[in-house]
Structure formats: structure tokens, C-alpha cells
Amino acid sequence: MEILMSILAGILFATGIYNLLQKQILRIVIGTGLISHGAHLFILTMGKLKRGAPPILTEGAENYTDPLPQALILTSIVISFGVTSFLLALSYRAYVLNETDNMELLRGNEND
Amino acid sequence: MIYAVMGPLIATFFIPFLDKWKHRIHTGWFLLPIPFIIFIYFLQFISTELTPVRETYPWIPSLNIHFDLYLDGLSLLFALLISGIGTLVLLYSIYYLDRSEKLGHFYIYLMLFMSAMLGVVLSDNVFVLYTFWEFTSLSSFLLIGYWHHRERSRYGALKSMLITVFGGLSLLGGIILLSMTAETASIRAMIEHKEMIINSPYFPLILVFLFLGAFTKSAQFPFHIWLPDAMEAPTPVSAYLHSATMVKAGIYLIARFSPILAGEPAFFMVVSGIGIITLCWGSFMAVRQTDLKGILAFSTISQLGMIMTMLGFGTKAAVFAAVFHILNHATFKGSLFMVAGIVDHETGTRDIRKLGGLMALMPVSTTLAIFGTFSMAGVPLPFLNGFYSKEMFFDSSLDIGGFGLPFLDALAAAIPYLAVLGSIFTFVYSMYFFFGTFRGRLNINELPKKPHEAPWGMLASPVLLIGGVILIGLFPNVVNEPLLAQTAKAIYGDAIHKHIAFWHGLNTPFYMSMAVVGAGALLAFTRHKWSRVYDLFPEKWSLNRVYDQTVEGIYQFSESVTRGYMNGSLRRYVRLILLAMIAVSFTFLWVTDGFSISNADVSPISLTEVMVAVTMAAAAFGTIYTSNRIAAILILGVVGYGLSILFVIYRAPDLALTQLIVETVTVALFLLAFYHLPELRKIDDHKQERGINVIIAGLFGLLMTAVGISAHSSKWFEPISSYFVETSYTLGGGKNIVNVILVDMRGLDTLFEITVLGIAALAIYGLIKNRRTRE
Numbered sequence: 001m002e003i004l005m006s007i008l009a010g011i012l013f014a015t016g017i018y019n020l021l022q023k024q025i026l027r028i029v030i031g032t033g034l035i036s037h038g039a040h041l042f043i044l045t046m047g048k049l050k051r052g053a054p055p056i057l058t059e060g061a062e063n064y065t066d067p068l069p070q071a072l073i074l075t076s077i078v079i080s081f082g083v084t085s086f087l088l089a090l091s092y093r094a095y096v097l098n099e100t101d102n103m104e105l106l107r108g109n110e111n112d
Numbered sequence: 113m114i115y116a117v118m119g120p121l122i123a124t125f126f127i128p129f130l131d132k133w134k135h136r137i138h139t140g141w142f143l144l145p146i147p148f149i150i151f152i153y154f155l156q157f158i159s160t161e162l163t164p165v166r167e168t169y170p171w172i173p174s175l176n177i178h179f180d181l182y183l184d185g186l187s188l189l190f191a192l193l194i195s196g197i198g199t200l201v202l203l204y205s206i207y208y209l210d211r212s213e214k215l216g217h218f219y220i221y222l223m224l225f226m227s228a229m230l231g232v233v234l235s236d237n238v239f240v241l242y243t244f245w246e247f248t249s250l251s252s253f254l255l256i257g258y259w260h261h262r263e264r265s266r267y268g269a270l271k272s273m274l275i276t277v278f279g280g281l282s283l284l285g286g287i288i289l290l291s292m293t294a295e296t297a298s299i300r301a302m303i304e305h306k307e308m309i310i311n312s313p314y315f316p317l318i319l320v321f322l323f324l325g326a327f328t329k330s331a332q333f334p335f336h337i338w339l340p341d342a343m344e345a346p347t348p349v350s351a352y353l354h355s356a357t358m359v360k361a362g363i364y365l366i367a368r369f370s371p372i373l374a375g376e377p378a379f380f381m382v383v384s385g386i387g388i389i390t391l392c393w394g395s396f397m398a399v400r401q402t403d404l405k406g407i408l409a410f411s412t413i414s415q416l417g418m419i420m421t422m423l424g425f426g427t428k429a430a431v432f433a434a435v436f437h438i439l440n441h442a443t444f445k446g447s448l449f450m451v452a453g454i455v456d457h458e459t460g461t462r463d464i465r466k467l468g469g470l471m472a473l474m475p476v477s478t479t480l481a482i483f484g485t486f487s488m489a490g491v492p493l494p495f496l497n498g499f500y501s502k503e504m505f506f507d508s509s510l511d512i513g514g515f516g517l518p519f520l521d522a523l524a525a526a527i528p529y530l531a532v533l534g535s536i537f538t539f540v541y542s543m544y545f546f547f548g549t550f551r552g553r554l555n556i557n558e559l560p561k562k563p564h565e566a567p568w569g570m571l572a573s574p575v576l577l578i579g580g581v582i583l584i585g586l587f588p589n590v591v592n593e594p595l596l597a598q599t600a601k602a603i604y605g606d607a608i609h610k611h612i613a614f615w616h617g618l619n620t621p622f623y624m625s626m627a628v629v630g631a632g633a634l635l636a637f638t639r640h641k642w643s644r645v646y647d648l649f650p651e652k653w654s655l656n657r658v659y660d661q662t663v664e665g666i667y668q669f670s671e672s673v674t675r676g677y678m679n680g681s682l683r684r685y686v687r688l689i690l691l692a693m694i695a696v697s698f699t700f701l702w703v704t705d706g707f708s709i710s711n712a713d714v715s716p717i718s719l720t721e722v723m724v725a726v727t728m729a730a731a732a733f734g735t736i737y738t739s740n741r742i743a744a745i746l747i748l749g750v751v752g753y754g755l756s757i758l759f760v761i762y763r764a765p766d767l768a769l770t771q772l773i774v775e776t777v778t779v780a781l782f783l784l785a786f787y788h789l790p791e792l793r794k795i796d797d798h799k800q801e802r803g804i805n806v807i808i809a810g811l812f813g814l815l816m817t818a819v820g821i822s823a824h825s826s827k828w829f830e831p832i833s834s835y836f837v838e839t840s841y842t843l844g845g846g847k848n849i850v851n852v853i854l855v856d857m858r859g860l861d862t863l864f865e866i867t868v869l870g871i872a873a874l875a876i877y878g879l880i881k882n883r884r885t886r887e
Binding site for chain 2: 026047067083086088104
């Protein structure tokens with residue numbers, strides 16, 4: 001299953017990167033979302049899957065799944081939520097100011 | 113001794129506070145005691161029996177670099193010059209610089225320089241020496257550019273820095289090679305292991321690197337071009353750095369390594385050859401200048417060339433004469449710079465074509481200038497020190513040769529003639545400087561200010577220096593045994609005893625001096641008749657032009673390179689970053705043979721998981737093909753919710769819960785943003801662009817899969833999670849291990865995470881609240 005999950009993570013990365021490389025700002029935001037999903041799955045796969053009980057101490061349980069990747073991912077989910085919402089606000093602002101959502105047209109100017 | 117080196121540096125920390133009172137007390141008065149105390153401190157070392165002093169402080173013990181200070185005759189002479197002239201220059205600057213200037217900056221740079229220069233001449237460790245060496249370049253840059261609102265100042269500062277730092281870097285190369293071949297970083301030890309260095313295959317390279325360092329610093333041909341432009345600095349700086357101390361650092365370096373290098377034919381050829389060219393070229397060009405300080409700059413170049421030439425000879429008489437001339441040059445050139453500064457200060461111009469006839473108005477300055485210029489010219493009078501060292505130079509130039517190599521012997525035979533030639537022009541520009549400024553017709557209307565004599569405070573320093581000129585001239589043997597002989601001994605290796613006398617009888621050096629005075633006087637008074645000879649040198653071929661074009665070329669080249677990849681397209685930058693990442697990672701996997709795949713330790717495959725995975729993959733591709741934004745976000749939601757189902761299956765309840773909530777809120781947020789953003793469009797790239805994107809995305813996905821599989825298949829280390837499982841309850845008091853890790857064991861990380869969210873929230877608020885639109 002780990003191998004399959006690695007492939008799925010790879011697919012999520014690939015589609016995410018493809019979206020990231022587009023011109024339209026909304027596609028870029030979607031791309032970052034896909035990349036963070038891929039990263040979470042990737043980290044989870046690293047810690048081996050389905051070995052033992054959920055990481056909550058209970059009587060009688062011998063093995064627990066690795067809690068460390070889960071802690072990392074939990075942090076990451078929250079952060080990527082923050083990043084996504086910031087990006088959305090930023091793209092709104094950029095659109096209002098520049099009247100375009102085409103990133104190829106946003107190149108600054110010589111005097112900046 | 114370390115306090116002497118570090119004292120000025122420590123003082124810089126207090127200058128900003130002292131600067132606040134500058135309107136009541138000039139900042140210079142506070143700092144005046146520092147170089148004076150250092151001067152007194154070094155004065156006590158003067159004795160006929162100087163035993164070298166050594167102090168060691170650990171600096172970077174792991175690299176075997178120690179802060180070694182070493183004081184012998186050579187260091188002592190330089191330390192006295194640095195602190196002595198430093199005191200006088202400081203005194204002079206108090207009257208020269210107005211209180212409305214940024215005095216704090218000036219004195220910080222000056223003190224920095226003083227420390228750096230003392231460090232150069234007192235350190236025994238080559239790496240320490242190098243560090244201080246670069247500090248002198250840096251402070252020189254800051255001081256030349258002190259009046260940074262002037263374009264010429266900035267140009268001069270940059271030029272001096274580029275040239276001296278270029279030399280500094282080759283010096284670094286030289287000392288690294290030196291310390292590797294000699295297996296020590298101490299100059300003392302290198303001199304003891306002289307044979308190892310001379311016989312090493314790197315010896316020619318070491319020579320080249322050291323020479324580049326020394327020649328750029330001491331403004332030797334063809335690197336001399338920075339010194340005339342450095343004259344944009346305030347005059348106290350020119351008097352201090354660019355005549356008496358910093359430009360002599362190169363001479364110090366050559367002198368310091370003389371015990372190792374002197375006597376080698378290559379050493380004589382390069383040092384004396386370049387030195388004599390510099391002497392002739394510098395003095396020849398000085399006559400052409402119209403700026404008082406320009407004349408002095410070329411004069412300094414030529415005098416430095418003369419000292420270099422003598423060091424290149426490496427004979428007893430030459431080394432002694434070189435040492436004597438270092439001292440003499442510092443006295444007369446320092447005072448002449450100060451006089452030039454006074455003239456500039458009182459008349460408002462340094463253009464010799466406008467000046468003239470100042471003798472009647474500025475009698476004291478005129479007197480000072482007479483002594484200074486006549487001493488520089490080598491006029492044979494018993495109270496001018498310049499004459500003594502010049503005659504010793506002639507004397508020593510007759511006593512070289514015998515190398516057995518035809519080219520070197522020809523050079524040795526030519527040097528006396530070239531020496532006379534250079535000295536004739538020295539005589540000419542000295543006279544030109546004096547008569548052009550102080551004699552002749554006074555054009556009071558052409559001067560920006562009405563000239564009058566400078567205040568006494570400003571005259572005090574040049575008076576003291578000229579006093580030195582006369583005293584050394586009258587009683588040269590007072591400084592001989594205690595100071596000069598000690599210095600010469602440090603350079604030559606053996607004790608040198610030489611009696612300095614004014615009259616040696618009718619011998620060749622005397623005739624040479626007479627020829628200089630005769631021909632010099634003749635040329636000086638017919639100058640306007642032959643000065644057209646300078647027009648023969650077209651501007652196009654000048655070294656300045658070469659420098660300017662090199663710098664311009666470097667600018668253009670780097671700009672075209674930068675423009676080549678920085679075209680402003682963000683997409684392009686992301687592509688470049690990703691490609692670099694892909695290339696490096698795949699190369700690493702390939703080189704280390706890191707990729708491995710094994711299904712020995714995998715969990716079983718279940719149908720539910722496969723279905724969820726396939727759905728997720730399909731949805732991920734779907735985001736690319738849809739051009740409806742609502743559809744796109746719902747499809748993205750499918751991926752997110754699919755992930756939370758996977759979290760449930762893989763026994764991560766906390767993750768599943770969080771993912772569900774976050775995904776829901778994210779979808780809501782997207783919908784909110786859509787209200788303001790335009791509709792998604794079809795991907796409308798060219799085929800080529802799209803192809804590149806597909807390749808990059810595909811490779812990156814492949815990379816992540818490969819890394820994931822390899823990481824799973826080759827577990828080299830035991831997971832560290834067992835620690836958390838064991839201690840979750842005992843240390844954290846919680847049964848949910850993930851929660852304990854987050855809020856307890858890695859509590860600080862979580863705190864920062866919350867901070868990040870808070871900052872993001874503030875930024876979002878600002879972005880939305882700010883209603884300003886495009887002007």
C-alpha cells in the first residue's frame with residue numbers, strides 16, 4: 001500500500017505543479033492546495049501505514065501507528081490553510097489593483 | 113601592545129556619543145589623545161638594543177590562527193609613523209573640517225583605519241595581517257568617499273577599492289600558498305624555513321601573488337591610477353593614508369618578506385624594475401598635473417617607486433637608504449599635503465593655473481612649502497633630509513649587478529641613468545609646485561576666496577613635520593642607530609651600521625645630484641616650452657581608459673547575464689527553481705545509487721483504499737481540465753475529503769477531523785473569493801509552453817514518488833517515535849500522543865504556528881481593508 005500511496009502523492013504533486021505553472025492566479029492557488037495535500041500524504045507514508053492502533057494510549061494496545069508524522073501533518077494542515085487564505089486575499093487585492101489575473105503580465109517595472 | 117592596536121577601534125564605539133556635542137567641542141579634540149598616547153607608548157621601545165617583543169592571543173585556535181603581535185625595528189618605524197603622523201593629522205583635521213560636516217563618520221573611519229594599519233604592521237600571523245590589510249582598503253574606501261555627494265569622490269573611492277581589493281585577494285592567495293608550503297602561518301617561522309619556500313614549486317606563484325598585493329596597495333605602475341583619483345578625499349586623509357601610511361603598506365609587505373625573497377633574481381627584476389618605471393613615470397606625469405594634490409599624488413607614486421627600487425636591490429646600503437627615505441618621505445610629503453590643504457582652504461581652489469603669488473599673503477605656508485619642496489627635490493642643503501636619502505639612493509644604485517644573467521645586468525646598468533632621469537623630473541615638479549603656487553603674479557580676482565594666512569592650529573602640524581625635516585637634516589645620526597639601523601636590520605637580517613654624512617667628497621653620487629639640480633633647474637624654468645610633449649600621449653591609450661572600460665564591460669556583462677534569465681516572469685523563476693531541484697535530486701539519487709524498491713515490509717492493499725486513491729487521482733487531474741471555477745473548487749474538495757478518508761483508514765483520527773474542518777472552511781473561502789475574481793479560463797498556452805510545464809510537473813511527481821518509495825524501502829534508522837509513545841503519559845500527562853507532542857513536547861513550535869496564523873490573519877485584514885485602487 002505504501003508504494004501505491006507514494007504514487008498517489010506523486011500524482012498530487014505533478015498536478016499541483018502543473019497548476020502552479022499556469023498564468024491565471026486562481027489556478028496557482030489551486031496548485032498550492034494540491035501540493036500541500038500531496039505533501040501530507042507523503043509524510044504520512046514515510047511513517048509506515050496501518051501498524052497498530054491509533055496513537056491514543058489505551059489499555060491492551062500493543063502497537064501504535066507512528067504519532068510523529070501525524071503531529072507534523074497536523075501543524076502543516078493548519079499552516080497551509082493560513083497560506084491558502086492569504087493567497088486568496090492577495091489574489092483578490094492584486095486583481096483589484098492591477099485589473100488582471102494574468103501573472104505573466106505582472107512583471108514590475110524597471111524602477112522598482 | 114594589543115591595547116595600542118585595538119585602542120582606536122574601541123574608541124569608535126564612543127564617537128557617535130561624542131558627536132552630539134560637536135557644536136561645543138570639536139569631536140577631534142576628544143580623540144587627539146589616543147594616537148598621541150600610542151605614539152608615546154611606541155616611543156619607549158626606541159633603543160640601540162631593540163629586542164623584538166612578541167604577544168600571542170588565541171583567536172581561532174581550531175584553525176591554528178593566533179593573534180600574534182610582533183614588534184621589531186620595521187614594525188616600530190611604521191607604528192611610530194602611523195601614530196605620530198596620525199596625531200598631527202588629527203590635530204590638522206580639527207581645523208580643516210567644519211563642525212557642520214559629519215564629523216562622527218569621519219573620525220570613525222579614521223580610527224578604524226588607524227587600528228587596521230597598526231594591525232598590519234604589528235601582526236606576525238599572515239592571516240591576521242591579511243584581515244587588517246583588507247580593513248585598510250575598506251576604511252580608505254570610506255574616507256575617499258567621505259564627501260559622497262560628489263560624483264568624483266564616489267568614482268575615486270570605488271576605483272581605489274576595486275584595485276586594492278583585487279590586490280588584497282591575490283595577497284590572500286599568496287599567503288595561503290606561503291603558509292601551506294612553509295607549514296606555518298607565522299612570518300617569523302617562515303623566515304626560519306626560508307629554504308622550504310624558495311625551493312617549492314609554488315615559489316613563482318607566491319611571488320606573483322605577493323607582488324600583486326604589494327604593488328596595488330603601494331600604487332606601483334600600472335596600478336598607480338587609483339591614487340590620483342583618491343585625492344578627492346579630504347586633505348587630512350590624503351596626507352595620512354595616501355602619502356604617509358597606507359600606500360606604504362605594500363612597501364612594508366615587501367620589506368617584511370625581504371629576508372625570504374631578497375637576493376632572488378626574480379625579486380630584483382620585478383621589484384626594482386617596476387619600481388624604477390614607477391619612479392620615472394610618476395615624476396614625469398606629475399609635471400603635467402594642474403591640481404596641487406594631483407602633483408603630490410603623482411609625486412607620491414614616484415617616491416614609492418623609488419623606495420621599491422631600493423628594496424629590490426636588497427643590498428645593505430639600499431635597504432638602509434629605503435628605510436631612511438620612508439621616514440623622510442613621510443615628513444616632507446605629509447607637510448606638503450597639509451600645505452596644499454591650507455592653500456585650498458584659504459583660497460578655495462587647488463588649480464595651480466589660477467594660483468600664484470601667495471608668498472606675500474601666506475608667509476608661513478610659503479616657508480613650509482620651501483622646505484618641503486626643496487627637500488623633496490633633493491636640493492643639496494645640509495638641513496634638508498630629502499637630499500640624504502636621495503644621495504644614498506644614487507650611491508646604492510651604482511652598487512648592483514653581477515647576476516650573471518644578461519637581462520638583469522642590463523637592467524642593473526640602466527638603473528642609475530633612470531634614477532637620475534626620474535629625479536630630474538622630481539626636481540621639476542617640486543619647483544613647479546612651489547613657484548606655481550607661491551611666486552609669480554597674484555590673480556586675486558580669479559580666486560574664489562580672498563586668501564590670508566591659515567589659523568595657527570592648522571599650521572601647527574605642518575610646522576612640526578617641517579621641523580622634523582630640518583632636524584633630521586641637521587642631525588641625521590640621532591635617528592640613525594636607535595631607529596633606522598634597527599629597521600634596516602629587521603629587513604636585511606643582519607645589523608647595518610652606516611654613518612650618515614652630508615659631504616662625501618667629489619664622488620659619482622655627488623655628480624649625479626649635481627646633474628639632477630642642473631638639468632632640473634633648466635627644465636623647470638623652460639617648462640612651458642616643452643610641456644607640449646605631453647600631448648603626444650593620447651587620452652585613448654591611458655591606463656584610466658583601460659580601467660574604465662574594464663569596469664564598464666563587467667557591468668554590461670553581468671547585466672546581460674542577469675537579463676538573460678531574470679525577465680520578470682514569475683513562472684519562469686518557478687520553473688528554474690523546480691528544474692534545479694529536480695536535476696540536483698535525481699543526480700544525487702543516481703550518483704549515490706539511492707533508489708531502491710522493495711515490497712518486503714508493506715501493509716496489505718485493500719479495495720477501499722484503492723478506490724479512494726483512484727478517485728483522488730482522477731479529481732487531481734480534473735482540476736486541470738475544468739474551466740468552471742465552481743467545478744474546480746468542488747473537485748479540489750474531493751481531493752481534500754478523500755485525503756481525510758485516507759487519514760481515517762490510516763488511524764489518524766486527529767488529522768481526519770482537522771482535515772475535514774479545514775477543507776470545509778477552505779471551500780467556503782474559495783467560493784467567497786470567486787465572487788470577486790474572474791472566471792477560470794481554458795489553459796491557453798502555446799504547445800511548447802504547455803509541453804515544458806507537463807515535463808516539469810511530471811518529473812517532479814516522479815521525483816517525489818521515487819523519494820517516497822526509496823525512503824520506505826530503505827529504513828536505515830530506528831524511528832524515534834517510541835520515545836513519544838513511552839513518555840506521553842508520564843511526561844505530558846495525556847493519552848492522545850499527537851496532542852501531547854503538539855501542545856507539550858513541541859509546544860513552542862505550536863506557539864509559533866499560531867503566530868504565523870495570526871500574522872496571516874492581520875495581513876489578510878490589511879489586504880481587504882485597504883481600499884486604495886490603482887492611481
